[in-house]
Amino acid sequence: MNIGWNWTGAKWWKFDFHSHTPESDDYGKGHNQAQFKQISHKDWLLNYMRQGIDCVAVTDHNSGAWIDPLKQALQELASENHADYRPLYLFPSVEITVQGNIHILAIFGPNKTTSDIDSLLGAVRYRATKGKSDGCSECSAVEVIDEIARSGGLAIPAHVDQTNGLFKVCTGNTLEQVLDNKCVFAMEVTNLAQAKPQLYINKNLNWAEVLGTDSHHPSGTDGQRYPGSHFTWVKMSEPSYDGLRLALIDGSLSLKRSDSFTSDPNTHGQLTIESIVVDDAKYLGRGESFSCQLNPWLNTIIGGRGTGKSTSLEFLRITLKRKGEIPKSLEKEFTKYSQTSSNRQDEGLLKDITKITVGFRKDGGRFRITWSNADDRHTIEEETAPGTWRTSEGDIAQRFPVRIYSQKQIFELAKHPHALLQVIDDAPAVNHRDWQLEWEELFSKYLSIRAQEREVQAGLQEESVIKGQLEDVKRKLEVFEKAGHADVLKTYQLRQNQSKTIDSWEKTWEGSAEKVRDISGSLLPPELDSQHFDVGNADDKELIDTAAGVRSTFEKLQSEMNSIAQRIDDAKSVWNQVRPDLEISKKITTANREYTDLLGQLSAAGAGDPSAYGVLVKQRQDLEEKFKGFNKKRETLSQHQKDAEVCLGKLREHRAKITKLREDFLKDTLAGNSYVQINVIPFGNKITVEEEFRNLIDRGNGGFDRDIGVVDGDEGLLATLTQNSSKNMEEKIVKLKKILIELYHDKPEAVAKAKDRRFVTHIQALPPEQIDRILCWYPEDSLNVTYSLKNSESFKPVEQGSPGQKTAALLAFILSYGNEPLVLDQPEDDLDNHLIYDLIVTQLREIKQKRQVLVVTHNANIVVNGDAENVVALDVRSGQTRIVTQGALQDLSVRKEICRIMEGGKTALTERYRRIMAGDIKG
Numbered sequence: 037m038n039i040g041w042n043w044t045g046a047k048w049w050k051f052d053f054h055s056h057t058p059e060s061d062d063y064g065k066g067h068n069q070a071q072f073k074q075i076s077h078k079d080w081l082l083n084y085m086r087q088g089i090d091c092v093a094v095t096d097h098n099s100g101a102w103i104d105p106l107k108q109a110l111q112e113l114a115s116e117n118h119a120d121y122r123p124l125y126l127f128p129s130v131e132i133t134v135q136g137n138i139h140i141l142a143i144f145g146p147n148k149t150t151s152d153i154d155s156l157l158g159a160v161r162y163r164a165t166k167g168k169s170d171g172c173s174e175c176s177a178v179e180v181i182d183e184i185a186r187s188g189g190l191a192i193p194a195h196v197d198q199t200n201g202l203f204k205v206c207t208g209n210t211l212e213q214v215l216d217n218k219c220v221f222a223m224e225v226t227n228l229a230q231a232k233p234q235l236y237i238n239k240n241l242n243w244a245e246v247l248g249t250d251s252h253h254p255s256g257t258d259g260q261r262y263p264g265s266h267f268t269w270v271k272m273s274e275p276s277y278d279g280l281r282l283a284l285i286d287g288s289l290s291l292k293r294s295d296s297f298t299s300d301p302n303t304h305g306q307l308t309i310e311s312i313v314v315d316d317a318k319y320l321g322r323g324e325s326f327s328c329q330l331n332p333w334l335n336t337i338i339g340g341r342g343t344g345k346s347t348s349l350e351f352l353r354i355t356l357k358r359k360g361e362i363p364k365s366l367e368k369e370f371t372k373y374s375q376t377s378s379n380r381q382d383e384g385l386l387k388d389i390t391k392i393t394v395g396f397r398k399d400g401g402r403f404r405i406t407w408s409n410a411d412d413r414h415t416i417e418e419e420t421a422p423g424t425w426r427t428s429e430g431d432i433a434q435r436f437p438v439r440i441y442s443q444k445q446i447f448e449l450a451k452h453p454h455a456l457l458q459v460i461d462d463a464p465a466v467n468h469r470d471w472q473l474e475w476e477e478l479f480s481k482y483l484s485i486r487a488q489e490r491e492v493q494a495g496l497q498e499e500s501v502i503k504g505q506l507e508d509v510k511r512k513l514e515v516f517e518k519a520g521h522a523d524v525l526k527t528y529q530l531r532q533n534q535s536k537t538i539d540s541w542e543k544t545w546e547g548s549a550e551k552v553r554d555i556s557g558s559l560l561p562p563e564l565d566s567q568h569f570d571v572g573n574a575d576d577k578e579l580i581d582t583a584a585g586v587r588s589t590f591e592k593l594q595s596e597m598n599s600i601a602q603r604i605d606d607a608k609s610v611w612n613q614v615r616p617d618l619e620i621s622k623k624i625t626t627a628n629r630e631y632t633d634l635l636g637q638l639s640a641a642g643a644g645d646p647s648a649y650g651v652l653v654k655q656r657q658d659l660e661e662k663f664k665g666f667n668k669k670r671e672t673l674s675q676h677q678k679d680a681e682v683c684l685g686k687l688r689e690h691r692a693k694i695t696k697l698r699e700d701f702l703k704d705t706l707a708g709n710s711y712v713q714i715n716v717i718p719f720g721n722k723i724t725v726e727e728e729f730r731n732l733i734d735r736g737n738g739g740f741d742r743d744i745g746v747v748d749g750d751e752g753l754l755a756t757l758t759q760n761s762s763k764n765m766e767e768k769i770v771k772l773k774k775i776l777i778e779l780y781h782d783k784p785e786a787v788a789k790a791k792d793r794r795f796v797t798h799i800q801a802l803p804p805e806q807i808d809r810i811l812c813w814y815p816e817d818s819l820n821v822t823y824s825l826k827n828s829e830s831f832k833p834v835e836q837g838s839p840g841q842k843t844a845a846l847l848a849f850i851l852s853y854g855n856e857p858l859v860l861d862q863p864e865d866d867l868d869n870h871l872i873y874d875l876i877v878t879q880l881r882e883i884k885q886k887r888q889v890l891v892v893t894h895n896a897n898i899v900v901n902g903d904a905e906n907v908v909a910l911d912v913r914s915g916q917t918r919i920v921t922q923g924a925l926q927d928l929s930v931r932k933e934i935c936r937i938m939e940g941g942k943t944a945l946t947e948r949y950r951r952i953m954a955g956d957i958k959g
Contacts, residue, residue, distance in 0.1 A: 041310070041397065045331035045906030046924035048292070048301040049090040051270040051280075052263070054131070054141060054194060054224060054248025057094065057102040061168045066258045075254055077102070077109035078118075083254050085122045087264025091275045093129040093143045093248065095194075099166035100153025103128045107149075125275035128153060131194055132160060133172040134180050138205050139194040141224065142184040145277025152187070159183045169200075177206070178213045185219040190281060193223045195250060197230040207233075215239055222246055222284040228296060244287040247295060267294045269301050271905075273924035282926045285949050289881075289903055301885075304332035307437060307856050308888045310395030310402070312352055317390045318377045319344055320351075320917045328919065331906035332397075334884040336899045337892045338937050339910030344917030345892040346442070346861050347373065347385055353440050355392045355407040357414065357433045361440070363448045363455065376409060396436050405432055437856035443843065443865040446850065450834055450842030453821040454721055456714070456849070457698070460819075463853060465701045471694050478690055479812055482683040486808045489676035492669050499666045506659040513652050524627075524634045529653055531627035534620060536657070542611075549604040556597035560590050684811060691814045692718075698817060701853075711848035711875060713822045713831055719757075719765040720818035722747040726754060732810050733776075734802065743795040751791075757815070765815075773811060780807055821845060840866040844875055851879040857888040864895040877902045896934060896944035900925065909933035 056063050057080060064072025084092055094103055106126055113121045128148040132140050142156060157166070157173075160180045164171020173180055184191040193202040193214070202214060202223070214220065215236060222244035246268045253260035269292040272279030283290035292301055312328045314321040328337075328348060337345045350373035353359055362370050377384035390409040395402070402419040414432055417425040439459075449455050461468030513525075564583040569576040615621055635650075699716045706714060725747055730736045735744065745752015753775060757768050778786035779799045790796045822831040823845035834845050843866050850858070864872050872895055880889060880902040891898060899907055907930045908922040921929040925945075934941040 041332075043310075043331050043906075044329040044922060045335070045904075046271050046273050046333075046926070047331075047905075048269045048271050049125075049275055050088060050267050051091040051093075051246075051275075052084070052089055052248050052251070052267045053093050053143070053192065053246045054095050054250040055084075055092050055263070056096055056131075056250070056252045057106070059096040059099050059102040059167050060252065061097070063252050064254070065252055066260065072254060077105045078113055080254070081106065081109055081113060081124060082118070082120050083263040085124055086120050088122075089124065089264055089267060091125045091127060091270070093127040093141065095129040095131040095141050095143075095248075097131050097167055097169040098133055098157060098162055098164065098171070100128060100130050100150045100157075101166065102150075103148075103153060104150040127275075127277075127280070129189075130156065131169075132157070132162065132180060133164075133169045133200075134160075134177045135172055135175065136177065136205055136210065137172060137200055138177050138202055139169070139200045140177065140180055140184070140202075141190075141192040141194045142187075143190045143192060143280070144188065145280075146275070147277075148188075156183065156187050156189070159187065176213075177202075177210065178217055181214065181217050181219050188277070190222070190277075190284065191220055192246065192284075193220065195226050196223045197225055197227050203233050203236070211235055215241060224248055224250075226250075228293075242287060244284045244291055245293070246284070246291060247293040268292065269294070269297065271301075271924075272926050276926070278928065279924070279926035282949055286903075304885075305855055305857075305887045306399050308332045308397045309352070309438065309857050309890070310397050311393075312348055313393040313395075314348070314351055315389075315391045315393075316387050317347075317351070317392075318385045318387055319912075319915065320347060321390075322387075322916055326917060326919070328908055329922070330888070330890065332888050333905040334880055334902060335888070335890045335906040335908065336902070336904040337890070337908045337910065338894070338899060338934065340937055343910040343912055345910055347917070349440065349442075349859055349861050349890070349892055350374075351392045352394060352438070352859065355394045355405055355414070356436055356438050356440075358438065358440050361445075361458075363445060363452075365448060366442075366444055369444070394436075398436065403428065403436070405436060438859060439850070439854060439856055440859040440861075441850060441863070442861040443863055446843050446846045446863065447839060447866070450821075450837075450846045452723075453714075453819045453834060454723060454816075456819055456821070456846075457817065459850075460698055460701060461694075463701055463705075465704070466694070466697045468694065471690070471697070475687070475690055478683060478687050482680060482687060482812060483805060483808055485676055485680045485683055487805070489673060489680060490804055492673045492676060496666060496669055496673065499663075502659055502662050502666075506656065506663060509652050509656045509659060513656065524630050527627045528631035531624040532653065533657070535624050538615075538620075545604075546608075549601040549608070552597055552601040552604065556594050556601065559594050559597065561587060563587065687812055695817055705853040706849065709848055709852060711823060712834075712845040713824075714849060715820045717765075717818040717820055719769060719815040721816040722758075722818065725757065725815040728813070728815065729754060732806070732813055733799065734806065735798070740792060740795045740798070742791040769814060773813075776810055777807065823848075838866075840868060840871065843867060844871050848875060848879070851876070851883060855887050857890065858883075859890045861892045862894065863891065864893060864898060869897065872897050873901060894938065896938040896941040899934060899938070900941070900944035900948050907934065909937065 058064070058073040058075060063069075064075075094100075094106060096102060103126070110124060110126060125146055127143055127146060128150070129141060129143040130153045132142055134140050142153075144152060160183050161174035162171070163174070175183065181191040194200070196202040196204070198204060202211070206214065211233065212235060216239075220243065224247065225245040226247070228245070247266050248268070249261045249263065249266045251261045251263055251265070253262050256262045256265060270280060270283045271286075271290040272283055309330050311330060312326075314326040316322055317326075320326040326348070337348065339345050350370065353361075354374055359370075359374065372383035372385055374386065375382075375384035376386045376388060376390075386409050388410060391406060393404055393406045395404050397403070404417050404419075404425070406415045406417070407413070408415075416428040416430060416432065416435070418428040420426050449459070460466055564580060564587075566580060569580055571577050571580060695716055695718045702714045702716065706712060726744075727736070730738075730744065733744075741752070743752055745754040747754050748758045749755040753772050756772050756775075757765065759768075775786055775789075776799060779790065779796055780802065782796075782800060787796050821834040823834050823837055823841055824831045834842050837845065843863070847863055850860075863876060867875070877897055880891070880898070883889065884905075891902075891904075893899060898904075903925070905924055906922060907925065909920045909930065910917055911920045912918070921927070921933055923930050925931060925934075931945055934945065938944075
């Protein structure tokens, strides 16, 4: 059992169908038998409790003497709060030795006593010694079986494949009489590999095959069977005679033997809804809370029309923030569930003070999500200790996933299969959310690179202007240089360039010492916070000493870096002292002096404006520097262009990735599905492509119909997406984009094909970023959904199916994947009975062990043959929806409600429990 959740409805219980106490004379047989027979009643019980056994049939040889003392000891253990105590259900029973030396178990409900066993032994005329198996009843096997049934017990032939077993002892008429007895529907089988008698096979019998320990020993010494070594898992709501009887009639659906099922069947999905509680809604939770407790497997909500079955599910949708999943075409119909009622006549189902709380279990944690209509506020709380809750943060839809589908939603999905993409994309295997984040990152990066590329191109447009200015400056300088002073002027230009280069070099390492000091100042880590450590503890002291050693190392490094900074200062000081004395510095000084002298001479001789030469030299230097920059810009432009192509390629690959993820998910999910096939059509969403394309080129308001065209049309750009079926869709998209780019750049061939010159003008007027967006655009994928109702034969497009066939196909998909809770509202509508059984019932049985399912239904087959672990029956009392009863099918009150409420309920129950007494299911 899962600790901490005693859920409503059925669960699996460890049941030992065959056990012995010291009342059986062969108990403890073997070594130290006398000692073993002294075991106390309490220790006998504790042996089963320690092994986690839930139910024990006490089946001593022809005696029930230990039953009453065991019951008394069980009560005492409970009141004493013994350390090893756990609930244990005792089923008073007996192993009767029958004429022919056959052993038959008679198992009764927990309310029976030693006296009831004695009465049965008297009725079958067992007159030998009680506790021994060397005598036998005077009645035949068939008579004993009938008497067990009359006494209100279950007759189970013991160890049929072993000594004293029915199949080993009986043959001919005797065996046939037992096999024909309708009171037998279970047998104890010790070896599943043992072949059954041909007579059993010929009669097409399918008795439940249970397993017990047949334990005569408290421990496993000497190879003996012992408590907990062998058992059968039995599915019941609570251990009871009725629950056991129905489980045995069910057979493998409600029984799992420990020799063939080694795990715990009570394991359930990591995501489960524990409860739905509504306070003060219009028809739910007024006066007292409407509290629907759920089971981790299959839950069904039943009730007549207008009893609020769907309301509880739609309130679940509100609280778990799933309203956005309702198709737009159905939004109006679902308005009433989220609308506050102002009077009894309007449709609103909420009141101002309505509060809805959903209990949710996730990965071992327990949460509750509450929605209050007063302020339209959602809160999340997590249980930190039993009964203690604290506020928790996060996105409700992301943290507490659930799938909620009404029949109308499913039908809408069937009419518009592309809407299924959202369902597919939410699957963890596809994870469209993370894909979208990466797409947006690549998309933004591409737009940024292209913007930088255009910025560089704009700068390159200056190149011819700068080139002309440089030529003009050079011609003016030639006038001065031809005046006979060329050497002085040229030397001056050279020395100026040298001086400028030295100055630039010097600036590159200015401030280096301060940078090193800044790094040194931030290098030293703080001392270890010692408040969490004890220096007296050897482990803690080792850590503290090691941390101190690390800090000491950093102190040394800091000192070394400060020393390096000082050496940099020293180097700079040396440079400042040495530079003036360098020969090159002296030549620069000489050139400057000679140039100054020359300017004076030119000025004195009136040979021209001497200051103009210096200005021209400076202009030439600046222009030459700019001219060099154009080469760098060309390199940068080339790199941007390459980066843009790489990024565009990554976008293309990333777009292909989502299609592949969808394809792989559908392939894995629908492998072997005989009802539905779904294939991805890359870029095939014809419904949205025209709107997307028009928005891209800023013509969302219409116009240019002949040039833009329509999908599947005869002309226009969009027609290229469906023409020439030999090409794949990606090639057609590339072609469409190429035509647009050629129009944008005024390519004659493309312009000539345009139907309207104004369309060309419009495209050429688009901002450059819009063209970038076009290059990144891909139409959305579409889905091709086909269905078959004939075992994978003759698959047809779902659009051609009837409403029921469409619903069946989509249900087959919805039921095929996922681990989050699945909520279905009347999925059987529009389906005929064979589809309900073949599709819904079959798949519900399969998936409920992996995920929780909650179904609102009017169909008894879903409840009964779907083997609902929890049935919630609703009715209206005093104008309010109330839970009339809830529990498992083994509960008589639940079966009665099924027969009372559901058409075909009695038939479904009779079919499943074909040997059930008619009185049990009368409405």
